[in-house]
């Protein structure tokens with residue numbers, strides 16, 4: 076008879092319980108054979124299954140073949156929720172066919188700097204987009220009876236010293252930028268596991284951070300699954316269990332089992348805390364074991380076709396002057412070794428051994444009416460220019476009608492484990508492009524990279540396709556897009572800056588060796604560019620199509636709503652061009668007047684619509700309170716301030732086509748605490764306070780005499796009054812306002828009846 080998690084917990088010895096809090100080895104959990112509990116496997120990674128082949132001397136790169144989908148940056152650039160859900164389903168199927176119970180991903184850390192070595196795995200600089208895509212990824216995986224692991228929780232935004240760095244981030248920034256993608260995914264998809272990150276957050280390791288793992292993740296968001304450490308992220312195992320870190324990976328040969336035992340025996344760790352962690356390990360284990368199926372299989376060919384489809388939707392047409400693309404055929408030179416050996420994935424724990432790999436040259440040669448010539452132009456593993464290869468490429472490019480130049484980032488420039496040092500591409504790639512441009516004007520650049528690069532050559536190239544790291548279908552997807560067999564529909568999930576200096580954290584990345592301070596606060600990516608009025612090279616949300624889309628007027632269901640009332644915004648979008656295509660309709664919200672500094676606009680909705688030429692579709696967005704809210708540090712909650720908001724829809728964050736206004740009324744009056752240091756000016760909108768302000772101003776203007784309106788002295792007096800703390804009413808009024816007046820006033824301002832306020836300060840008799 077199979078035992079339930081509760082029954083198992085009752086039967087386990089203390090030693091067995093301690094043992095169940097960490098893995099057996101690198102990838103599997105421990106079994107308790109006498110109770111029928113079996114061991115099971117979890118393994119990487121976000122865009123494909125990396126199940127390492129067992130055996131001596133097996134390395135990171137030796138894994139069973141599986142479908143390599145575009146890496147996170149590409150998945151997010153599709154802005155297609157149902158497509159990423161399909162990818163999730165495929166990942167779930169492949170895991171199941173390989174007897175893997177949990178697949179480690181998606182990775183939703185925010186792209187704070189384009190230098191982060193792991194940006195290619197992450198989804199976006201925007202928490203709304205990252206959260207929505209992660210939610211659907213997880214739903215897809217888990218629909219197959221396989222668990223996902225939402226990672227890396229939280230604030231793991233750089234590789235430099237990722238195992239020890241202390242990220243210093245204020246709470247509003249955490250709540251608005253670094254946590255919401257996790258929040259959306261947890262609330263909307265209930266991942267079986269969440270992986271805590273390596274780093275510290277405001278002094279405390281994520282793996283022993285009770286505020287993060289218990290208060291926020293479980294109590295506020297309702298996570299019911301397991302929390303597992305990133306591989307090697309455990310600092311103090313006992314503190315971790317107390318904080319809500321249930322499971323440690325990889326296994327460590329019993330070292331932390333002994334620590335746990337000792338702590339329970341000495342009373343340092345309560346048995347209840349241990350039982351809580353073990354209970355969660357058991358629940359997820361039973362769920363995994365019930366779902367394992369030794370007969371499961373998947374259709375490799377169908378998954379390859381899906382990988383191509385996703386790659387096609389993930390690529391972003393950055394520039395297309397004069398409708399240069401699509402190419403009509405004829406003699407086209409493919410220049411650059413990436414055309415034959417694409418860089419289709421990044422390095423590290425997400426590395427996949429693909430089941431197949433499309434070659435762009437082969438794919439293009441199969442097209443009728445096209446003659447494809449090819450020259451490598453550079454050595455894949457060498458960043459420096461190779462003059463012989465460049466000379467050969469120049470001849471090939473010059474003899475063709477068009478040249479497509481394949482350049483980007485090489486493996487050593489971008490990987491898990493280290494950050495990039497600059498936004499440049501290899502000098503050999505640059506030299507090749509410059510040489511080709513001397514003999515050929517019709518140049519299309521196709522990029523292979525996992526995060527933004529500088530483009531000093533952009534003005535001299537009519538068309539640029541951002542191919543990202545598109546997985547095993549990269550070659551076919553590029554060819555289909557170049558020759559118009561498919562219409563580009565990807566949009567940037569990140570901003571491309573002109574220069575590194577234009578990124579908000581430029582001066583504070585990657586920190587001083589111990590700490591990294593997130594001094595830019597909430598102003599990450601487009602939030603920074605918009606607020607600081609910096610023109611990006613390509614804005615967040617940008618991506619061109621071979622067709623045109625026109626937008627109708629944006630209409631709001633109501634012009635005024637209460638915060639608790641969801642409201643819909645509707646816009647009609649028409650394909651006004653000649654070919655079928657897809658548009659990602661993006662919705663941004665601006666708080667027109669706010670008491671705190673807010674971004675100029677923030678993404679709060681998006682929808683991808685597929686339209687035939689001439690076809691119109693009405694797109695509807697439902698906006699809830701959170702779409703208008705900011706995190707109030709004073710009140711410790713999401714606050715919507717009564718006032719006007721602008722809602723805008725468009726084709727990118729800098730290409731807004733239609734907008735409308737709405738007045739939102741706050742459902743909860745702001746909680747304000749008044750004390751002796753409250754300023755007079757902040758009382759003008761308070762029913763009682765405003766009367767006091769008037770009275771005081773009257774008194775003071777008499778005392779100080781009249782100054783010429785608009786003169787410096789008058790302005791100074793006015794500001795002094797506004798900014799005067801209430802305590803100075805007593806100190807600077809020469810006895811007009813006695814101390815008792817201030818005490819009563821504060822009582823009334825804080826909500827007491829005048830008499831009650833007065834009584835509080837009258838000594839009780841008897």
Ligand code: BGC
Pocket residue numbers: 119120179226227305306424
């Ligand atoms: C990475 C995780 C990965 C784990 C297991 C860690 O170094 O940060 O993303 O899932 O290794 O390979």
